[in-house]
Amino acid sequence: MFVYRRRVQFAETDLAGIVHFTCFFRYMEEAEHALWRAAGLSIAKAGETTGWPRLTAAFDFKAPLRFEDEFEVLVRIGAVTQRSLQYEFTVLKAGQLIGRGTLMTALVSKAPDEPMKALDLPEDILARLRSASEPPAGV
Amino acid sequence: MFVYRRRVQFAETDLAGIVHFTCFFRYMEEAEHALWRAAGLSIAKAGETTGWPRLTAAFDFKAPLRFEDEFEVLVRIGAVTQRSLQYEFTVLKAGQLIGRGTLMTALVSKAPDEPMKALDLPEDILARLRSASEPPAGV
Amino acid sequence: MFVYRRRVQFAETDLAGIVHFTCFFRYMEEAEHALWRAAGLSIAKAGETTGWPRLTAAFDFKAPLRFEDEFEVLVRIGAVTQRSLQYEFTVLKAGQLIGRGTLMTALVSKAPDEPMKALDLPEDILARLRSASEPPAGV
Amino acid sequence: MFVYRRRVQFAETDLAGIVHFTCFFRYMEEAEHALWRAAGLSIAKAGETTGWPRLTAAFDFKAPLRFEDEFEVLVRIGAVTQRSLQYEFTVLKAGQLIGRGTLMTALVSKAPDEPMKALDLPEDILARLRSASEPPAGV
Numbered sequence: 001m002f003v004y005r006r007r008v009q010f011a012e013t014d015l016a017g018i019v020h021f022t023c024f025f026r027y028m029e030e031a032e033h034a035l036w037r038a039a040g041l042s043i044a045k046a047g048e049t050t051g052w053p054r055l056t057a058a059f060d061f062k063a064p065l066r067f068e069d070e071f072e073v074l075v076r077i078g079a080v081t082q083r084s085l086q087y088e089f090t091v092l093k094a095g096q097l098i099g100r101g102t103l104m105t106a107l108v109s110k111a112p113d114e115p116m117k118a119l120d121l122p123e124d125i126l127a128r129l130r131s132a133s134e135p136p137a138g139v
Numbered sequence: 140m141f142v143y144r145r146r147v148q149f150a151e152t153d154l155a156g157i158v159h160f161t162c163f164f165r166y167m168e169e170a171e172h173a174l175w176r177a178a179g180l181s182i183a184k185a186g187e188t189t190g191w192p193r194l195t196a197a198f199d200f201k202a203p204l205r206f207e208d209e210f211e212v213l214v215r216i217g218a219v220t221q222r223s224l225q226y227e228f229t230v231l232k233a234g235q236l237i238g239r240g241t242l243m244t245a246l247v248s249k250a251p252d253e254p255m256k257a258l259d260l261p262e263d264i265l266a267r268l269r270s271a272s273e274p275p276a277g278v
Numbered sequence: 279m280f281v282y283r284r285r286v287q288f289a290e291t292d293l294a295g296i297v298h299f300t301c302f303f304r305y306m307e308e309a310e311h312a313l314w315r316a317a318g319l320s321i322a323k324a325g326e327t328t329g330w331p332r333l334t335a336a337f338d339f340k341a342p343l344r345f346e347d348e349f350e351v352l353v354r355i356g357a358v359t360q361r362s363l364q365y366e367f368t369v370l371k372a373g374q375l376i377g378r379g380t381l382m383t384a385l386v387s388k389a390p391d392e393p394m395k396a397l398d399l400p401e402d403i404l405a406r407l408r409s410a411s412e413p414p415a416g417v
Numbered sequence: 418m419f420v421y422r423r424r425v426q427f428a429e430t431d432l433a434g435i436v437h438f439t440c441f442f443r444y445m446e447e448a449e450h451a452l453w454r455a456a457g458l459s460i461a462k463a464g465e466t467t468g469w470p471r472l473t474a475a476f477d478f479k480a481p482l483r484f485e486d487e488f489e490v491l492v493r494i495g496a497v498t499q500r501s502l503q504y505e506f507t508v509l510k511a512g513q514l515i516g517r518g519t520l521m522t523a524l525v526s527k528a529p530d531e532p533m534k535a536l537d538l539p540e541d542i543l544a545r546l547r548s549a550s551e552p553p554a555g556v
Contacts, residue, residue, distance in 0.1 A: 010298075044427065055199070057164075149308075172346075299442070303474075
């Protein structure tokens with residue numbers, strides 16, 4: 001389990017006084033990319049001809065977040081197939097469940113003037129992400 | 140079926156050259172609120188002490204949108220319970236399927252200093268939304 | 279004077295119940311790009327190796343906008359030099375002044391692995407933008 | 418001088434491969450609010466009937482930021498009048514100047530159903546913000 005810590009910013013609130021629901025998808029993505037960095041990787045290195053677009057994104061909202069709330073996004077590697085990788089996220093505020101979500105991504109080549117083409121997921125990247133998001137053996 | 144038309148704005152793209160996936164959640168919400176207006180309603184009238192927070196939000200991505208693309212968001216009223224309303228969305232670009240999503244919302248009272256409290260959905264609002272999003276009988 | 283019409287979206291409001299101030303910079307950009315389209319141009323055609331980054335951006339706020347407000351962004355071509363183009367914007371709601379702003383942009387080449395390099399502004403683009411934003415002679 | 422540290426997030430980039438210019442206004446606001454917290458204050462406490470809307474906002478762009486760049490926003494209290502407070506910001510990446518900007522704000526009462534009304538700035542808030550953003554005497 002990888003943990004990403006964050007504080008709610010003013011621009012993320014809406015007229016209902018709570019964080020706009022779309023921001024939770026940003027929070028999941030920020031946590032994903034922080035996991036990549038913790039694994040010694042970058043999901044978008046300059047000059048790369050591949051990308052990791054979303055196949056699905058979903059979130060279940062349990063309680064709201066408000067301006068300046070500090071919260072945690074827990075990331076776990078979920079189902080993996082040859083060409084898809086699912087992340088599972090839990091958002092907590094001081095132990096209270098705020099919500100749970102998933103992002104499923106694919107790896108694609110994106111040559112200019114060609115449609116995106118799905119690629120097999122590299123084993124070494126999966127191994128690194130798993131290692132950075134899982135507790136060490138024996139714990 | 141209610142149809143909301145929109146064009147991709149520059150700020151909605153990301154370094155991969157396509158619309159950032161979180162924007163599709165904004166598009167669904169914009170279409171929802173346009174449906175409310177078409178039904179003669181506003182989802183957030185000034186001074187109101189109720190709100191319509193999200194219970195769940197999900198989207199399946201089939202093809203990307205790019206800068207200046209014109210697209211349509213089709214809205215349909217899906218499953219309705221005493222205290223939840225699900226919208227179903229289809230995003231199309233010139234007939235091509237871009238993706239499909241759902242938003243499930245509840246109605247809550249939001250008195251200051253009190254937790255949100257779920258309320259039964261008003262029949263007249265449901266009737267108006269259905270009327271604005273369904274084809275007339277005989278069509 | 280070119281006129282871009284828009285309605286405030288829910289996600290653009292903040293906990294103060296008004297449009298978040300950063301959205302006005304998005305509104306100015308949307309109006310700029312709509313002017314380009316009205317001039318038969320696109321500011322970011324696929325595959326282009328040039329771009330129009332901002333040199334300066336500024337806005338003076340006179341009155342707030344709220345959810346679902348309809349408003350207009352008036353665009354005028356301001357000061358132009360060999361390598362910079364300034365747009366002047368006025369935001370109005372039913373005739374009421376909401377605010378005024380400017381964006382100054384440059385044209386740059388953006389070859390991969392090279393720093394951006396300023397280019398002279400093409401005369402034909404300037405002429406088209408002027409034509410699309412100015413009243414016809416005799417009016 | 419108060420220093421706010423941040424990393425560029427993916428959703429903040431645009432198709433030009435750099436941070437979208439509107440994000441710099443978010444960065445300035447985040448730094449402002451971090452300064453308030455460092456001063457033991459919150460710019461928007463729950464239940465408050467006052468707010469701090471923008472009078473003006475401006476930014477001069479010198480160099481772009483890219484995905485995952487780490488940067489600093491330096492905040493200084495600039496010109497203060499009875500009813501306006503200007504912040505001055507400098508954005509740096511590893512010592513390189515990325516840009517400079519300002520935000521001018523007012524304090525207003527915002528009773529429901531009444532127009533915003535400007536208030537005199539409280540001396541104690543100004544003193545705290547100055548103290549949190551200035552070097553100690555003798556340095």
